[in-house]
Amino acid sequence: MASRHNPELRAAARHVGRRRFLTVTAAAAALAFSTNLPARGAAGSRELDATRIDSDPFTLGVASGDPLPGSVLLWTRLAPAPFEPDGGLPQQFVVVEWELASDESFSAPVRSGTAVAYPEYHHTLHVDVDGLDSDRVYHYRFKTGTWISETGRTRTAPATTAAAASLTYAAVSCQAYHDGYYTAHRHLSQDDVDVVLHLGDYLYEYAVNSAGGQRAYTDRKLPALFNRETMTLEDYRLRYALYKSDPDLRAVHAAHPFVVTWDDHEVENNYAGAISENDDPPEEFLLRRAAAYRAYWENQPLRAAQQPSGPDARLYRRLQWGTLAQFDVLDTRQYRSDQVYADTKHTGGPLQDDPARTITGAAQESWLIDGWRATQALWNVMPQQVCFSQRKLDLTAEPKMSMDAWDGYRASRRRILDGAKSAGVENLVVMTGDLHAAYAFDIKDDFDDPASRTLGTEFTATSVASGRDGAEKPSTWDTYLKANPHLKFYDGRRGYVRVTLDRQKARADFRTVSAVTTPGAPISTAASFVTEAGDPGLKPG
Template sequence: MASSGRRRSLLHHTSSRHDLELRAAAPHFGRRRFFTITAAAAALAFTTNLPARGAAGSSELDTARIPSDPFTLGIASGDPLPHSVLLWTRLAPAPYQADGGLPGQYVAVQWEVATDERFALTVRTGVAIAYPEYNHSLHVEVDGLDPDRVYYYRFKAGTWISETGRTRTAPATTAAAATLTYAAVACQAYFDGYYTVHRHLAQDDVDVVFHLGDYLYEYAVNSVGGHRNYTDRKLPDLFNHEATTLEDYRLRYALYKSDPDLRAVHAAHPFVITWDDHETENNYAGAISENNDPPETFLLRRAAAYRAHWENHPLRNAQLPSGPDMRLYRRLHWGTLAQFDVLDTRQYRSDQLYNDTKHVVVGPEVDDPSRTMTGAAQESWLIDGWHASEALWNVMPQQVCFSQRKLDLNAEAKMSMDAWDGYRASRRRILDGAKSAGVENLVVMTGDVHVGYAFDIKDDFDDPASTALGTEIVATSVASGRDGAERPPTWDTYLKANPHLKFYDGRRGYVRVTLDRQKARADFRTVSAVTTPGAPITTAASFVTEAGNPGLKPA
């Protein structure tokens, strides 16, 4: 159980909002008493009366009745495979309404994939059904494509045509791909600033983008958009409370995805999405909420958040949640050049230690082997995948700081209990698993902390002479934390306290990583401001690590 020390900061109306959703679900439980709702009941509440995938419902909407452009939330692609890519959109002519401005009828939507932007050479077409039960979202798994190729796609609903998106497939699994360039982004609090970073990334030449979590925040957004400080528009009051219900999360995604820069980056590149905490609730751990809510209540909230997450991202049917459970960890390949093991460090983790105090001096509890960041099944999946890997680079996109990070210069330094420092036995098992699998070129990609870091991953973090087992690249935030600074107040302290920390920058931006057969290069791209739009982008620093010789060096 979580400690009673967890703070209770939800708005007063949260419990009543939960009660309404619980009562709406209650008829599905027969004679089961209302106050004994469990995780199974939460699953039932969010999987009852859903359409069979691939089968039309009883009532089709005449697309001539769609009053205005239904593609207000843009389009996206994701999880590229050698012969397949996932295409996404959501129909919402009125995105700031709970139903998106459409009635409770299904909509037949055409999709097209071509090898050219003008669609003169169309290679795949089809019709997909946008169901009201899934908030009229579409997840089209397009198969039969050629490997390692750029494609263009679009959707049509009646006379309405979406913008054109650009995507690509991965090389064949056995192909000796020569190079790959990917970007990593994280943490895009709408109320902290504009998505200038995404506008620049949309114009960059990358093969795929990894989003490492905190795609949205559950926190309230006021009428002026927080620190965006709108003067030419006013956001509706329905965003000005914390998201807790399915309707709340759906509307919050609509707000975020209506941003033109976020739409642009999704249209430009395929994305691989994972989550952190704020897509559901700050600092939650498994079934334990930040505020020590009853697990059965929090799991209902988690089910709502997970459902909205799947509906609003280019995720495959394999990721479709069942109530409060969603299999988000998964594996992708880029020929024999790279294997990507995308982790979920929220859904299965043990509760944070020490009453969830953010920064504390650690005790022996952090080395308790029963504590886990990933859960046993995901941990075994990861290590087994490394044993089977034939890739030169093994990349692990995940959420929170993996390397040891001392936060002061005291002999017994404080550390973050939300990061892997609070789960040291779990981290030790991961590193020992990498060694046993013979992984020579490990790259960990991280978000969460709103700064850019570059770490050497040490076998023994307390010994500067210890062997480097890999590299950790931490992407700063897109907007969270507002403008930031090149050298935050902790800059000198952190670099002195952590000799394996090779870079630290507190501005907003993204990381661009280029892998080839000889090295990995990381370029830290930063902007000077996000509280005002249009800031230029520069490369703050670049580092390389050689294949077979872990350890970061300035490029």
């Protein structure tokens, strides 16, 4: 439990007292005493002369995200010594220049300006560049002192009323640093996609030893400060520094804009709302969640609307790609009811169908269905975290299912599917992470009746590294395919899924690498599937 291992959390919780933690909102106030916010323009603020930075501050690369028709969010962090708690910079703000151009050599500049990297935000920058042309590719970089960052490539979305002809996106998830190399990210950085969806488990809270776990480093040694579970704001910040120091992750961020959402490991395994895996006192866990959420926002290309307030953050949001696609990005962790029976595999029972239980929360559920009712898009894409389709895990009369996935929240899933039907959604595509395997499902109106109507398609991105190398046919391969007739594909190797949408069809290519415990493995397409617009149901591609 957190209280046994984390005196900082325990002291913070004791300072506030349990009786004040009657709601999640109350914990937001608790965070103020332990982690300060930037005093923008305050009399005591001091600027660091950037010419005094004597080593490269752009060690963690650049990133962009959430492309809109006229704007894109640019990110970087200043950290000359990323494995030090302060990143190698004093508690002073730094002025940083940014540039946006239509070419990689910056001979055709488009926009430029300055931004301030505050120490209270760990010298991260979130620059929301607006006034841009829609449906355009841009290049960007940052400068401070004598240092220039690497160049990133990004793009804006088509105008909301534009009849975009096509869109190609990739989906990735689950990148446990200690389980292997990010070879899939390197290949994805060289792939021709418009945007990347990261579906959660960007970070893992588990300790990473000096050899980098399965990476088994012999030419370097990681600091001992990584060899502990993340609990405090400093812990989470340092862990992001470790992950973002990976050259393959830096490459894919520089190559494509990202749309990110979290799952559980960005905070703690299998947490549910304000309930921790080990049932820690809420006043302690919410302080940990607040630290994790803050570090997540600091280290991702997210706009100010997603900035946390204590342990709360509005991560669910909507993006459009002209009239071709609408993306409804979900958060199935922050608002969910606690898991029933068990967090993972269990035969389940009537509580799975309790209408009082939810995986999205009532507000997000209404927001999703209302958005479907108003949509003008041909394809409705729902990036989210855990398996949406029914997934029986054995062939018994009362099979086990994952209580952490939508199978543990069947009433919640039923409301979403009924909402899609009532809204007239014809081309639903659910994008999923979490499972460390590639799956392709037909989403059925009644999963226990193979003849029932197909309402959409679910593509599950396998992990980037989590689970180590994996196998083309895991030991459960035959069982899962027999137990779930709506499951059309299952592969246990690492990689990503690439989806191309056009006016006639959606095509998914499952890209897999042969190994991640050794670097440099080749990539290949394990399988391809197509679902036609207006006629849901997967066919070999």
